[in-house]
Amino acid sequence: MLILVTNDDGIESEGLVKLQSALTSVGEVLVIAPDRDWTGAGHSKSIHKTLRVFERELSDGSRAYATDGTPTDCVALGVLGLVGRRPDVVVSGINKGPNLGHDITYSGTVAAAIEAAINEVPAIAVSLGGYESWRFDFAADFTARLLRVIMAGDPHPGALFNVNVPGLPASEIKGIETTRLGQRIYRDVLMGMEEPDAGRCYRITGEMPDGLEEEGTDIKALAEGKISITPIHLDLTHHRLLSQLQTSGLEEELNRALFGATAANLGALGCVSPKTPAW
Ligand code: MN
Numbered sequence: 001m002l003i004l005v006t007n008d009d010g011i012e013s014e015g016l017v018k019l020q021s022a023l024t025s026v027g028e029v030l031v032i033a034p035d036r037d038w039t040g041a042g043h044s045k046s047i048h049k050t051l052r053v054f055e056r057e058l059s060d061g062s063r064a065y066a067t068d069g070t071p072t073d074c075v076a077l078g079v080l081g082l083v084g085r086r087p088d089v090v091v092s093g094i095n096k097g098p099n100l101g102h103d104i105t106y107s108g109t110v111a112a113a114i115e116a117a118i119n120e121v122p123a124i125a126v127s128l129g130g131y132e133s134w135r136f137d138f139a140a141d142f143t144a145r146l147l148r149v150i151m152a153g154d155p156h157p158g159a160l161f162n163v164n165v166p167g168l169p170a171s172e173i174k175g176i177e178t179t180r181l182g183q184r185i186y187r188d189v190l191m192g193m194e195e196p197d198a199g200r201c202y203r204i205t206g207e208m209p210d211g212l213e214e215e216g217t218d219i220k221a222l223a224e225g226k227i228s229i230t231p232i233h234l235d236l237t238h239h240r241l242l243s244q245l246q247t248s249g250l251e252e253e254l255n256r257a258l259f260g261a262t263a264a265n266l267g268a269l270g271c272v273s274p275k276t277p278a279w
Pocket of ligand 1: 008009038039040
């Protein structure tokens with residue numbers, strides 16, 4: 001089994017090194033990681049940019065590839081054939097700091113796993129809670145165990161597992177909970193800065209986010225000292241709202257207004273392409 005390991009904190013991050021080391025007990029590990037910190041990069045992909053790739057030695061002596069691309073690019077490089085073999089699974093992390101609820105839309109760690117899911121490669125994103133005293137060892141061992149279990153069962157390509165491990169000593173961790181995404185509460189503020197000759201300068205800053213501690217959510221599980229495992233898929237469709245729209249008459253009303261009654265009726269049967277609307 002070929003395991004592609006990447007992250008968004010960059011190739012120097014201890015979380016990456018400890019993760020790849022733990023995963024060598026599960027399969028063959030290929031590290032492709034960004035040469036810098038891309039925290040908050042989201043699912044950014046380099047479309048019109050040449051990606052540079054360098055062979056590097058990690059701090060534990062193992063071999064790796066570094067690139068000036070994003071975490072998403074790292075997975076694309078691996079899946080599209082950087083080493084001539086397609087990875088069987090992608091593991092991203094271990095991120096410094098949790099990725100809970102809406103965080104997954106900002107997170108480069110999760111985005112790397114999303115890129116894997118889009119390419120039908122099973123994936124796990126792993127983040128460590130707390131914001132200090134990084135206890136990567138337990139999280140790395142746990143991820144190796146989880147990977148074994150997932151790959152021995154039905155790994156669900158097209159989905160990913162978003163894992164958050166509390167930043168606690170192993171003896172204080174209260175167990176494991178499978179969860180849904182919770183609701184983050186951000187406390188962003190805009191801070192203006194005086195920088196003569198630099199135009200108007202701002203930073204988006206503020207206190208660390210918290211969230212609604214609702215039962216069954218990743219936010220609540222982590223707050224209780226549990227490891228949360230949230231399965232994620234990429235259908236962002238709001239199905240309940242879609243049903244409401246479909247029974248609301250909205251389609252018919254707009255079709256009639258834009259394309260006329262006849263076209264609306266035929267269009268509903270899929271028979272015609274509507275004429276260009278007279279805007
Ligand atoms: Mn990060």
